[in-house]
Amino acid sequence: MSARTKPQTPPIIIEQAGLSLGGRELWQGLNLTVAPGEFLAVLGPNGSGKTSLLRALLGLTELTAGSIQIFGGPPAAGRSRIGYIPQQKGFDPDLSIRGRDLVHFGLDGNRYGFSFHGRRTATRVNQAIEAVGAGAFADAPVGLLSGGEQQRLRVAQALLSEPDLLLCDEPLLSLDLSRQQAVSALIDARRRRAGTAVVFVTHDINPILPMVDRVLYLVGNRWAVGKPDAILTSEHLSELYNAAVDVMRLHGRILVVAAGESGPEEQGHHHQAGHKPGETA
Amino acid sequence: MGLGFYLNQAFALNALLAATLVAVSCGLIGPFVISRGMAFAVHGTSELAFTGAAAGLLIDGNPIAGALGGALVVAAVIGLLGVRERERDSSIGVILAFGLGLGVLLLSFYHGFASEATNILFGNIFGVSSGQLALLLVIGLSVIIVMAILYRPLLFASIDPEVALAKGVPVRRLGILFLLVLALTVTAAAQVVGTLLVLSLAITPAAAAQRLSARPVVVTMLSILFAIIASAGGLIASLAIAGGTVKPSVFITSISFLIYLLARLSGPIFREHRPD
Numbered sequence: 001m002s003a004r005t006k007p008q009t010p011p012i013i014i015e016q017a018g019l020s021l022g023g024r025e026l027w028q029g030l031n032l033t034v035a036p037g038e039f040l041a042v043l044g045p046n047g048s049g050k051t052s053l054l055r056a057l058l059g060l061t062e063l064t065a066g067s068i069q070i071f072g073g074p075p076a077a078g079r080s081r082i083g084y085i086p087q088q089k090g091f092d093p094d095l096s097i098r099g100r101d102l103v104h105f106g107l108d109g110n111r112y113g114f115s116f117h118g119r120r121t122a123t124r125v126n127q128a129i130e131a132v133g134a135g136a137f138a139d140a141p142v143g144l145l146s147g148g149e150q151q152r153l154r155v156a157q158a159l160l161s162e163p164d165l166l167l168c169d170e171p172l173l174s175l176d177l178s179r180q181q182a183v184s185a186l187i188d189a190r191r192r193r194a195g196t197a198v199v200f201v202t203h204d205i206n207p208i209l210p211m212v213d214r215v216l217y218l219v220g221n222r223w224a225v226g227k228p229d230a231i232l233t234s235e236h237l238s239e240l241y242n243a244a245v246d247v248m249r250l251h252g253r254i255l256v257v258a259a260g261e262s263g264p265e266e267q268g269h270h271h272q273a274g275h276k277p278g279e280t281a
Numbered sequence: 282m283g284l285g286f287y288l289n290q291a292f293a294l295n296a297l298l299a300a301t302l303v304a305v306s307c308g309l310i311g312p313f314v315i316s317r318g319m320a321f322a323v324h325g326t327s328e329l330a331f332t333g334a335a336a337g338l339l340i341d342g343n344p345i346a347g348a349l350g351g352a353l354v355v356a357a358v359i360g361l362l363g364v365r366e367r368e369r370d371s372s373i374g375v376i377l378a379f380g381l382g383l384g385v386l387l388l389s390f391y392h393g394f395a396s397e398a399t400n401i402l403f404g405n406i407f408g409v410s411s412g413q414l415a416l417l418l419v420i421g422l423s424v425i426i427v428m429a430i431l432y433r434p435l436l437f438a439s440i441d442p443e444v445a446l447a448k449g450v451p452v453r454r455l456g457i458l459f460l461l462v463l464a465l466t467v468t469a470a471a472q473v474v475g476t477l478l479v480l481s482l483a484i485t486p487a488a489a490a491q492r493l494s495a496r497p498v499v500v501t502m503l504s505i506l507f508a509i510i511a512s513a514g515g516l517i518a519s520l521a522i523a524g525g526t527v528k529p530s531v532f533i534t535s536i537s538f539l540i541y542l543l544a545r546l547s548g549p550i551f552r553e554h555r556p557d
Contacts, residue, residue: 058447079449086443095316096491096500097440109437110448112430141495154444161448 009072010035011165011197012057017066018221019052025221026052030066032216032225036164037195039188039211041202041228044218050201051087053218054167057199058084070165080110083163083196085154085171093143099153100138103128106160128160129153131186133179148174155183159190166190166198172207180207187211205232206253232256284521295414296406296516300529302421303473304482304512306466308505309428311487312497313459316439320484322359322460325373327467327479329355332384334401334476339391344401345413348471352464355380360457404475404530406516413472420469427462435459436497473512474530481534482508489544507544511537 012034019026026049034040042050055061056068059075070078083106091097104125108115129138132152137145142153155171166187172180188211191198200208205215205228215231217224219240224231231237232254237245244259287293314323330348337347355376362372388398400408409417428435437445438452446452463483470479486507490500515533522532 060446076449079447082447084444084447086447089443091440094491095440096312096495096497097316097436098495101497102441105437105441105444105448108433109445110434110450112434114429114432139495157444167447 010069011071012199013069013072015067015069017056017063017068019049019056019061020064021049021052021061027218027223028065028221030223034165034197034199036197037191039191039198039200039208039213040216041200041205041208041212041214042216042218043202043205048218048220050218051169054084054169054199054201057167058082078165081164083158083161083166085151085158085166085168087169088147088151088173090147091143091145091150093141095141095143097142098139099134099142099145099149100125100129102142102153103134103138103156103160106157124160128156131159132156132183146174148176148179151175152179152183155186159186162194164194164196166196168198169201170203171200172202172204177207184208184211209252209254228254234259284517287520287524292407292409293516293520295409295411296529297513299409299414299417300406300473300512300516300533301509302417303466303469304486304508305505306421306424306428307470307482307512308486308508309425309501310459310463310466311483311504311508312490312500313435313439314463314484315487315491316436317456317459319463320480321370321373323463323467323483324480325359325377326352326355326460326464327471327476328377329380329384330464330468330471331401331476332380332387334471335384335387335391335398338393338397338401339387342393344397345416345468345472348401348476349465349468351380352468353461356460356464357457360460400475401471402475402477403528404471404473404478406473406529409472417469417472420465424462424466424469427458431455431458431462474533475528478530478534481537482512485534485537485541486511489541492541492544493547507537507540511540 010033012032014030014032017030018028042053044050052061056063057070057075058079059070068075071081106128107121107125129135132155134149134152134156137149138153142150145153151171151174158166158168168187171183171187175183184207187198187200190196200212202208205212209228212228214225215228217231217237217240222240224236224240232247234245234247237247237256246257246259248255248257314320330352333351333354334344334348336351338344340347358376359369359373362369391398434445434450435455437448438450438455442452466483467479470482474482487500487504489507490503493503494500511533514536516529518532518536519527519529
């Protein structure tokens with residue numbers, strides 16, 4: 001079953017959901033329905049529970065309150081229809097596995113028994129690899145590749161599984177600007193073509209700003225959801241952070257900075273990691 | 282007496298068949314043992330197969346059944362106690378120390394042939410009876426069938442557990458199942474090289490294979506091939522050179538080690554390194 005045959009079931013329905021980890025409260029009372037083909041960006045400072053939200057959507061973390069439905073069922077039951085790009089984590093250099101094998105898992109990694117792959121399978125795997133520009137290193141041991149190269153293979157793997165829901169945890173990390181654009185364009189193309197809903201955790205919304213339908217902003221145990229223009233305003237974020245925050249727009253890019261007494265400092269590091277505010281202007 | 286004479290003897294042919302069977306299952310699980318970081322688990326399981334064998338010997342003179350029982354119990358305990366690698370290793374260390382002591386205690390109550398004890402530790406492939414051979418055959422075939430079924434999801438779970446779990450692969454259950462396969466293989470291997478030397482068939486061939494390729498299927502095939510060469514080759518060498526008076530374990534571990542050295546030296550030539 002795919003979203004194409006059952007477009008009515010929302011991929012995600014979150015109702016009154018709350019999560020606490022190690023006695024610390026993360027988001028509480030979260031209500032959110034994600035529609036097929038919707039592109040949702042999840043923003044927020046480090047430790048605000050962005051990754052935990054993805055894990056909860058996969059049924060890997062239990063909520064402390066409320067409920068989550070994935071395609072109308074419990075999260076764990078939806079896993080075969082979900083593509084997951086985890087946060088970057090290197091592979092052991094000694095692992096006997098090529099990039100190509102890693103991508104191939106997207107197709108049949110969860111299937112038991114042997115199957116003999118025809119040329120068509122090889123072609124699909126190749127296409128997925130070429131789409132992320134990984135052709136040059138797909139046959140090298142995956143542990144010897146750079147973080148960005150591994151990340152592109154993970155994107156290829158997730159897309160190859162033709163998911164109806166794509167959960168991405170900082171998929172653009174360690175990619176240069178042109179690769180960031182290429183990878184986000186691929187993800188965007190998938191959801192436009194196949195109606196795949198996308199939940200995209202990121203610290204920098206700028207590379208994906210043109211594609212984002214809605215933003216979920218998590219701060220402490222509070223949250224806000226809405227169109228980027230509605231959420232990413234000085235007024236709204238100041239309320240959310242409970243501190244004075246300035247949202248500035250420079251040449252189509254969004255900057256979030258603290259407006260403290262000691263002068264403007266970069267508080268929106270979760271938006272601009274690795275960039276000085278001036279650089280992006 | 283020459284090698285031709287021995288190869289016409291039933292005991293030698295039985296031994297060769299048993300050694301090959303064991304080599305196939307060891308070679309098959311070896312790459313997973315390495316990618317799952319379970320070398321110490323193999324060691325622990327085989328040491329406790331020794332304890333089980335000592336118990337079996339004491340109770341009804343049947344070390345194999347005892348070894349199998351010991352290995353299965355340990356695999357189950359490891360599976361329940363330690364999920365994460367570090368946790369698992371410390372729990373194995375705890376069980377290992379206790380189990381070995383227990384094994385020595387059990388042996389001190391055993392007043393049969395002293396050679397039985399060294400046979401458990403260093404293997405006694407020439408003493409394999411046809412009943413034991415049948416058991417080895419059953420174990421070997423079960424391991425091959427189970428591994429053929431589990432191969433892909435187990436590989437996925439070993440390489441990338443987080444994504445495998447997200448894709449619905451029962452990572453934990455597969456891990457426990459693999460421990461049971463491991464216990465079966467270790468018991469079988471212990472008959473050939475003895476519990477102390479199991480690592481030379483369950484790890485060394487796979488470690489050598491990994492030096493030569495990054496393709497999982499090729500690594501598995503090479504690992505099986507190397508295990509067979511070491512195992513059968515060691516047996517034949519033992520017969521040809523020492524007339525079977527020196528334990529084949531000595532030759533098996535030496536050949537296994539030699540293959541590893543060669544692979545290590547030639548590895549960079551074969552294994553595709555990316556020009557950076």
